[in-house]
Amino acid sequence: MASATSSTVDTAAVGDGIHLPDTARDLVKILVTGPFGWARPP
Amino acid sequence: MGKTTLIGSVSEIRPLHTEEQLTEASAQVDDLAGVRDKSTTTVAIDFGRISLPGGIVLYLFGTPGQERFRPLWDDIAYGALGALVLVDARRIDASFDVLGLVEETGLPYAVAFNTFPDAPRHHTPEQLRAALDLEPATPMVTCDAREPNSSIDALLALVQHLIDHRPAEHR
Amino acid sequence: MTSRAAGDTAWVLEPVLEVPHVVAAVLLTRDGLVTGYTDALSQPSAERVAAITSTVQGACRTAAAAFADTDRAEIRQVVIESDHGYVLIVPTDHGTCVAAYGDPEVRLDLLAHRVHSQVARLGEKAMAAGPRGADDDTPA
Numbered sequence: 001m002a003s004a005t006s007s008t009v010d011t012a013a014v015g016d017g018i019h020l021p022d023t024a025r026d027l028v029k030i031l032v033t034g035p036f037g038w039a040r041p042p
Numbered sequence: 043m044g045k046t047t048l049i050g051s052v053s054e055i056r057p058l059h060t061e062e063q064l065t066e067a068s069a070q071v072d073d074l075a076g077v078r079d080k081s082t083t084t085v086a087i088d089f090g091r092i093s094l095p096g097g098i099v100l101y102l103f104g105t106p107g108q109e110r111f112r113p114l115w116d117d118i119a120y121g122a123l124g125a126l127v128l129v130d131a132r133r134i135d136a137s138f139d140v141l142g143l144v145e146e147t148g149l150p151y152a153v154a155f156n157t158f159p160d161a162p163r164h165h166t167p168e169q170l171r172a173a174l175d176l177e178p179a180t181p182m183v184t185c186d187a188r189e190p191n192s193s194i195d196a197l198l199a200l201v202q203h204l205i206d207h208r209p210a211e212h213r
Numbered sequence: 214m215t216s217r218a219a220g221d222t223a224w225v226l227e228p229v230l231e232v233p234h235v236v237a238a239v240l241l242t243r244d245g246l247v248t249g250y251t252d253a254l255s256q257p258s259a260e261r262v263a264a265i266t267s268t269v270q271g272a273c274r275t276a277a278a279a280f281a282d283t284d285r286a287e288i289r290q291v292v293i294e295s296d297h298g299y300v301l302i303v304p305t306d307h308g309t310c311v312a313a314y315g316d317p318e319v320r321l322d323l324l325a326h327r328v329h330s331q332v333a334r335l336g337e338k339a340m341a342a343g344p345r346g347a348d349d350d351t352p353a
Contacts, residue, residue, distance in 0.1 A: 028124075031103050031124070060271040062271055065246060
């Protein structure tokens with residue numbers, strides 16, 4: 001499903017080599033986290 | 043605990059990593075019992091991006107896994123809408139701190155148990171849910187972080203949870 | 214000023230303190246553990262400094278690579294300029310970092326010269342030490 005090389009977020013060129021992300025899509029920040037610090041055994 | 047691996051599995055752009063070699067001194071501080079081939083640790087963040095069907099683009103920020111990097115949490119978590127918490131079924135107690143931190147931050151989350159093919163099943167799903175004291179609505183899935191489809195399914199479970207529980211409840 | 218150091222890291226940090234306006238110096242592992250630190254810091258402060266310095270140099274390495282659109286970069290040094298003064302971070306090529314903090318009057322060129330030469334001396338010592346395990350006897 002996930003392609004390693006394709007880029008699917010559209011950007012609009014505003015001239016002079018500047019690009020802005022397309023804000024029509026929902027951009028969502030997600031944390032991927034896990035055991036925070038391996039606990040030392042008591 | 044699979045965070046770096048998961049982001050690497052799903053990211054449609056080349057992922058960002060900030061890994062350093064674990065030193066011998068670190069092996070004394072960090073209890074790595076049962077973790078055989080963990081020779082590096084994330085010291086800042088991992089980063090990747092995946093576009094989901096329906097027009098949602100997830101920017102994934104992987105947090106560092108050692109207690110000494112806990113001061114970074116607020117800055118990394120800022121602006122996040124949810125968290126996918128990877129849990130090792132063999133070391134459930136090691137996840138209590140991060141679950142507490144995610145809840146304290148007010149982030150809706152889903153729990154993904156990292157499956158190891160050779161790990162015996164000690165617990166039923168009900169036992170795992172009870173051991174982690176999860177709310178009934180919190181999604182709990184199994185996930186092989188090395189497998190893109192398995193990892194994407196875990197993220198989809200989280201996204202569905204975010205959609206179902208929008209706006210976020212304030213405690 | 215003297216340094217409180219694990220093992221013999223005092224020889225690394227004390228010359229850094231000789232640079233005028235240097236407040237503190239730390240020797241750390243690249244994965245964020247403190248190996249030695251100077252008297253201006255308490256142990257908990259030094260531990261916090263080691264962790265965040267590891268983060269900074271790790272993030273900077275990735276940032277340099279990202280701008281160059283590649284996977285790897287080697288940081289020569291990181292300079293942080295703030296209202297408190299300057300932090301200079303220089304990684305070694307054997308898994309450690311020297312970090313120094315000077316007040317706003319510090320001369321960065323002098324500090325950089327001193328820290329880089331200490332890092333070079335650390336490198337010479339690491340080469341001379343031979344394979345890991347030769348010096349440390351772990352209990353059976």
